[in-house]
Amino acid sequence: QVQLVESGGGLVQAGGSLRLSCAASGRTFSGYAMGWFRQAPGKEREFVAAISSSGVTIIYVDSVKGRFIISRDNTKNTVYLQMNNLKPEDTAVYYCAARQLPTVDGRKSRYNYWGQGTQVTVSS
Numbered sequence: 001q002v003q004l005v006e007s008g009g010g011l012v013q014a015g016g017s018l019r020l021s022c023a024a025s026g027r028t029f030s031g032y033a034m035g036w037f038r039q040a041p042g043k044e045r046e047f048v049a050a051i052s053s054s055g056v057t058i059i060y061v062d063s064v065k066g067r068f069i070i071s072r073d074n075t076k077n078t079v080y081l082q083m084n085n086l087k088p089e090d091t092a093v094y095y096c097a098a099r100q101l102p103t104v105d106g107r108k109s110r111y112n113y114w115g116q117g118t119q120v121t122v123s124s
Contacts, residue, residue, distance in 0.1 A: 002026045002113040004096045009118030012086055016122070020081040022096030022115055030074040033099040036081045037108055038092035038120075045095065045108055049081060053102035061106070064090075086122045093117040 008020040022034070035050035049060045049070040058070055069082040079096060097111035105111075 002028065002032070002098050004098060004113055004115035006094065006096050006115045006118040009094060009120045011121045011123065014087055014122055014124050016086050017082070017084045018086065018120060020083065020094055020096075020118060020120075022079045022081075024077045024079070024098060026077075029077040029098075031102060033102055033104050034070075034072060034079040035097045035099065035105070035111055036070060036079075037095045037097060038090075039095070039117075040092040043092075047106040047108065048094070050099075050104040050106060051079065052104050057104050059104050059106060083120070086120075088122045088124045091120060091122050093119050 003025040005023045031053050033052050036048040037045050038048050039045040047061050051058050051070045051072050055072050067085045072079040095117045096115040098113040099111045
């Protein structure tokens with residue numbers, strides 16, 4: 001079992017930055033690909049970014065490319081999402097997810113473990 005705990009959400013003005021963290025329990029973190037997803041009110045949960053177990057392969061949804069950066073520190077069992085130049089449409093609950101394979105995937109059905117989410121609100 002893997003437990004994921006997100007932190008770092010909050011209220012920020014448009015153009016600002018936030019850094020989300022996701023701390024994972026368990027000794028198998030370094031073998032798992034990790035992803036970030038988000039869900040706005042009344043909308044489906046959508047893919048944001050994913051990183052392979054080694055950190056070599058990274059993918060983003062088009063709407064965050066050039067603004068968000070996903071990274072991981074396998075020595076700390078933690079994955080990060082640096083969010084820059086935030087826009088009101090980035091407002092959502094952000095979820096961290098772990099996949100029991102080392103390769104990235106943008107489909108939420110391919111992830112086995114989920115955190116409880118952290119709220120990000122961007123004001124205009």
